[in-house]
Amino acid sequence: MAPIGSVVVERNEKVHESEFPALSVGQRGVTPQLEGVAKTQTESDRKLVRVGDLVINSRSDRRGASGLARQDGSVSLVYSVMTPKSEVLVAEYAHHLLRSTAFQEEFFRWGVGIVDDLWSTNFTRMSRIRIPLPPRPVQRAIADELDQIEAMISKLDELASSLRVRRSAVGSTLHSMGFDLVGLKWLMHEVDERAGDDNQDLPLLSVSIHHGVQLRDESSSRQQASVDLSKYKVARAGDIVLNRMRAFQGGLGQARIDGLVSPDYAVLRPMGGLTAGWAEYVMRSPEFIEAMSQWVRGIGATDQGNVRTPRINVRDLLGLRIPLPASDELRHISDHLDQVTGSIDDMLTKVAKLRELLIERCSAFIADVVTGRKELA
Structure with missing residues (x-):
């Protein structure tokens, strides 16, 4: 076990968004900024993120909003940006560790503030959290295993997105029926x-x-x-x-x-x-x-x-x-749409349950390996 502050270096460089594209940090990790995300008017007040950095939302009530950056960019000042010390910490292992349920709960526990309004864990407090630090080969093996599971989760997210598009398109038919x-x-x-x-x-x-x-x-x-x-x-x-x-x-x-x-x-x-x-x-x-x-x-x-x-x-x-339409036709069409959307909703429910099981497996896998309950092949 080692405190986070001993295995990472905080990056706290301010940059302008025109120089480094905005990134989003959420349940899918660090990604290009999502559509519809509100931006501040002070675009220069952003933090620099480099490829290989770890980013986490200091709002510790936003559980799971963290990950490894795959591209250079910039994030809001509410995020903590860290560069792993490569000689002791494998970045991909840290990516999965920060997103594990056990770490999210510990991260929240170290937070301060008013829960109903704002609950934050800044870098200084987070740096004192102790994390499991197995040898680098073991970290790499854990990361490789969890990368495969994360790829499965990504496929499920794509499937869920496609199903939601199909569901929303159901209503589009009503605009083309001449009512x-x-x-x-x-x-x-x-x-x-x-x-x-x-x-x-x-x-x-x-x-x-x-x-x-x-x-x-x-x-x-x-x-x-x-x-x-x-x-x-x-x-x-x-x-x-x-x-x-x-x-x-x-x-x-x-x-x-x-x-x-x-x-x-x-x-x-x-x-x-x-x-x-x-x-x-x-x-x-x-x-x-x-x-x-x-x-x-x-x-x-x-x-x-x-x-x-x-x-x-x-x-x-x-x-x-x-x-x-007229009331009789309205009921008839609504009944049909209920059947169609019901089938889509059933598929979305199954996808969500499978996704949840895979996330649980990720968290349990890290805990089992670092505590010796499970050996890597």
Whole structure:
């Protein structure tokens, strides 16, 4: 065992984004900056990252946001950037170690701050965390084994991405069937029911770009709820819940149970022959999301991926139009789409379970080898 500070050197060089491209650090490791990521206006205040560096988000509540850089670039100042000492630490081994469940928990334990707001583990504190440091040949063997598992996980991510594209494309068919377009202001209205004292026992709901409305406990966002839920909004089964900051990326969906949502969300109730299922299919379609993006208000531009504090106004949203057939045809098409999307959702569930098992295997493999429970071939 050795403290991290004894096997890495911190890199703390500030650079300009025009010289070094922006990188994202998340569940997939260090990658070129993802589309839709908010950028700061102070582009010069970024940290340099070189090929072979290790990068980790100092926000220790962002578990798993770390990895090995495969290209030069720059990251936000909230990240810690480290160069491994190659004579004692194999970079690829460190990549997997930092992403293991055991290290994530230890990294979080060393953090300080207010959990509901900010919980950080800066480099000084992280440098004191002790990590298993087997001989370099063993580190290399562990990394080679886990590289194969990570490649499998990457394939599953590609498959899941393709399935989500197919699922969102289901709603696109509704725009090409020649139905009359009707303004949303005639088909739904905003409701603003607060939890108060009577509804605080309702389950917390969140809105995912990929999954729509789901129980907060099932979400991967790890959002922290306020201690006082009285001002949270009540969403009833059949309502459409809109994350106003993520609507232009597909952050909306149908509530299937009564629950509580963030006060910043919008809760819309269908009327006038519109069903929640039809509304969800149409409003999560690429065509409708594109139309919404034209009305996002904030600092910056969505087409350049640098909009800050983006939000859509409900009044602007209700000014948009959607295709709407007669009620009998609407039910018939909705039933068919339910079958199609149900099959896709079943496949996505199986992919997610397999991915989770592979991640567990990665973490267990490191622990088993360094503790002697498992020998490398």
